[in-house]
Amino acid sequence: MHLGMVIDLKRCVGCQACTIACKAENGTPPEVLFTKVLEQVAGEYPIVKKKFIPILCNHCDDAPCVRVCPTGATTKREDGIVLVDHKKCIGCRACYVACPYKNRIFLKRGSLKNGYFGKELTPFEKVKYPKWQEGVVLKCTFCVERVDQGLDPSCVQTCPADARIFGDLSNPESKVSRLIRQRGGFQPLSEDNTEPSVYYIE
Template sequence: MPRWGMVFDLKRCIGCNACTIACKQENTTPDRVLWTKTVSEEIGTYPNVTRAYIPLICNHCEDAPCERVCPTKATYTREDGIVMVDENKCIGCGACATACPYKNRYKLHQEQFDRGLYRSGQLTPFEKQGYGRFVAGTTVKCTFCHERVDAGLEPACVITCPTEARIFGDLDNPSSKARRIIQARKGYQPLAQHNTKPKVFYVE
């Protein structure tokens, strides 16, 4: 069984947010819900100043705090390491969202579905088709595009990235590109001090 993970090459990320758009298109996430996004940081002071782009996503932690605090066991980890939320069990208490050190969870509200992506109160056919997978009042997060992964494809954000800054692969397979990059370029995990063992790594 593979153990899926992702590597972000910070040298390659140009902050175009194509991944963000691809994710929204693939998953039809409602207004203000971004399962992945790229934030920027200004570094240095004039005249020596630069801007770094940092892609963010659910880290699918091995010791996921969101799973630990969930009172209903709605958050669970699949055998392949993808952390999922069962929308039929979630009660929307928000404990997982507060426990996630990366703030990568979103609670869905009915207004988000009512007003639509254009905030006009009218849903596009795309939204009408896609919103059926969500339940208002529950919590959602990135699923590593599990349907695509199950079909042998890579997540939407990965195939869309124009600079190939996102690398998806089996972290247990020594010959996978993700694993090789982590080893060769000393990949590190975000907020590793929390011991959540994220399956997302960053390299520079």
């Protein structure tokens, strides 16, 4: 099995529901976003084109982050999901720099103290924050806890436009494989030969 995602750029409306769903699911601290939607504009008034590009960790098959990690904290599971073991990470940020997509986040010291509202953590933050560690690198996990239960990642489930599709890339009959085949799915920065597991279709 090789889990991956297809993002339909024609369907994305840039609502950032995936961004919020990811934060709610993972309870990430301030300034930590595992996914977000970028805007891209071309042309000049009155002929203007605007595109929304959802980005997240691409869980690359030949991930530079796995290669450069000096501790083995970043690993790839058999199903292709790339994870960071926070107990092994030393915070050298070699993976952060090596990721061509800049989809890793370093959790600075003190990030977990104040939460979003300053003086003290909310009950939600008190429940969610213990799983994070300061001084290490974080990234999208494809909502591995949900995937292990047979569910889709939170961003996929939330997307109101069905712009994100999750599935098994190694199965030619899966929806993701068919979409890639039929609509010419392409990988971001394919020239870097990282073999991302996230494809875009237009």
